[in-house]
Amino acid sequence: MLTLVSGLAWTLVYVEAIRVGLRDRTYAMPVAALALNLAWECTYAVGDLRTGLSPQGVVNLVWAVADLAIVYTYLRYGRTELPAFVTRPVFAAWSALVFATGFAVQWLFLAHFGTHDASRYAAFLQNLLMSGLFLGLYAARRGPRGQSLLIAVAKWLGTLAPTVLFGVMEGSGFILGLGLLCSVFDLAYIGLLSRGKGEAALRGRPDPSR
Template sequence: MELFLTLVSGVAWTGVYAEAIRVGLRDRTYAVPAAALALNFAWEATYAVAELRTGLSAQGVVNVVWAAADIAIIATYLRFGRSQLPPFVTRPLFTLWNALLFGAAFAVQWLFLAHFGMHDGVRCSAFLQNLLMSVLFVALYAGRRGRRGQSMVIAVAKWLGTLAPTVLFGVIEDSPFVLGLGVLCSVFDLAYIALLARDPAATGD
């Protein structure tokens, strides 16, 4: 069951990333909110190294695949992101902001790892930033006043990709903290799915 849920999460999140790359290039924008993207990349890079240092594992391989996909999404963000900001945000300022953003994201992951250790750090940081991503996707829809750079595939796959580890760590491993955060993620993920479902333009993804 553990391997099955890990693979479900891996396939679903890989679907999120593949679709985010496609939609970002199609709409000439980025399809994952910047703060969530930075935290995700930092998490995947950090824990891919940590997992693979102890030997080959399904989650370690999945993390490597996700980190590679994140690099492509980051490329769409760096290419198209500045054009969606006010004119006073020059390229040097945009570069400085991104250095701070991604630097802070890695610092957060390392602090979680140092304070909580591998077992709890990987779970606590993952579900906290997953909740942030769920909220930010709703904010992205509201901020863009529609589904530009978004799709139902991303929304549904993100929900399923979070639901599987919620069952694994929250229910099977009996972690009320993870279960609570996972339930909150589902609330916002389902709200986001409902927003896209009500938008006629989103049905043609």
């Protein structure tokens, strides 16, 4: 049940991130977290294909395809978020470096910890990074443009479920600690977006996080 909750919640995150990115002509997931997510899903989907396709492997493939759609929104609209001196060649080179680094990090985890531990440790650490970067995205954009309360809530629930599964039921203190830290940041982000919705309603303006 917890695995199902996590899978459904993260699927909602990806679908909503694609929708919001296309609607607001921006990208709805911080690029460093996006690079790590894409690398994680591709790495473990390919690994699963080599040993025999499992339900989780199918999910990883679906998530990887969804991440590619989010990558498209980043490549399509991301340069407009940067200063004018960031030319197209510089943006392309920087983006290539970020996504290549995402794969390098996943492979280093895999080489050091092995598949079982690497998949979990990397997932929770990049999840914590994403939680912090969402707050940074809100601050950088000075509001909820390109963001969504649904993304925030689904991301929190999608992380909370495996935190209970691996951290509590399987007794991993490391994962439990990372998962709790994710919740702290996720709830802060939910609070920011909820406050933004309330302020928009009071002003009688459309809420950009919807």
